[in-house]
Amino acid sequence: MYIDQHNGVDMGVDLKDIIPGEAKTVIEDLRILHGKIIVIDGYNALYQFLAAIRQPDGTPLMDNNGRITSHLSGLFYRTINIVEAGIKPVYVFDGKPPELKAREIERRKAVKEEAAKKYEEAVQSGDLELARRYAMMSAKLTEEMVRDAKSLLDAMGIPWVQAPAEGEAQAAYIVKKGDAYASASQDYDSLLFGSPKLVRNLTISGRRKLPRKNEYVEVKPELIELDKLLVQLGITLENLIDIGILLGTDYNPDGFEGIGPKKALQLVKAYGGIEKIPKPILKSPIEVDVIAIKKYFLQPQVTDNYRIEWHTPDPDAVKRILVDEHDFSIDRVSTALERYVKAFKENIRGEQKGLSKWFSKPK
DNA sequence: CCGTCTCA
């Protein structure tokens, strides 16, 4: 497994400032996506849960053996809400990261180790808020956590796809093929991989605390449509990839000196491609093979070896994982499972309560 | 993050 490639906080390419309003739709009610298959970036979701589900001092939820369970709690309850909204979820998990990412993975590892040290210091000094921040930054997803998450999804009857490399690339491929309606992630990378539709803020809920402030803002899911984005900016997908590379991607995280969203768009439009921009204009802190990066976004490693099928939930198997293995409360899990099984029948199996009576044979 | 409880 290749766990260290994410840091869970801010990763990937930051396209937020170049996405035109016309390409975005705020999803006021999740039920707008009723009946739609959504491919969720599993690592991205698990990291969000791992970072967010903590006590004020940064301690995550743990079972009686001291094993972290925040990711399972988040995955369980959030998946139930998604199914209750009528969405058909499928998760995709990262495989082996491409060689291009090696440097970034090393960098993230160093950042995490530093954050872990700072966390210890903050705990010692009794600064709870600081401790929580560093705990979130140092959150690490282990192989065991990912295995547990996959087992839980199996027990819930939710399909997951093992990507050969980048999960975002595989998600984009599945949407492009028409096997799903949209990809879901906090990151914009799947757009560069050509996903026609991206849903952000699906695995986080309505209210989010502003960092370092005692205020909350409403966070609503939003749909970003690639074709509208390209038309509005008057560019091609290749141009968008170029813009991403200029701003910085996982494969060249520092981007290029002095180039922000506006300049990136202007340069790409003016020259027609990153490789045609005069070298003196492009100053990078490190040597970057822009052609290789571009090629990777256009032809990432993906697979057709997946099946998107929902299976009847197995409540006993869910209880074995959550209650027996990880000390969740039997009452809470049972209540949630009842809701889930009902929603699954109605929304994924398409069975309606009392429908049989309409179709029953007249006597 | 989530569900649950309290209280206006």
Next chain:
DNA sequence: TGAGACGGG
């Protein structure tokens, strides 16, 4: 009925 506090594992 809904915002806010709280505990979950």
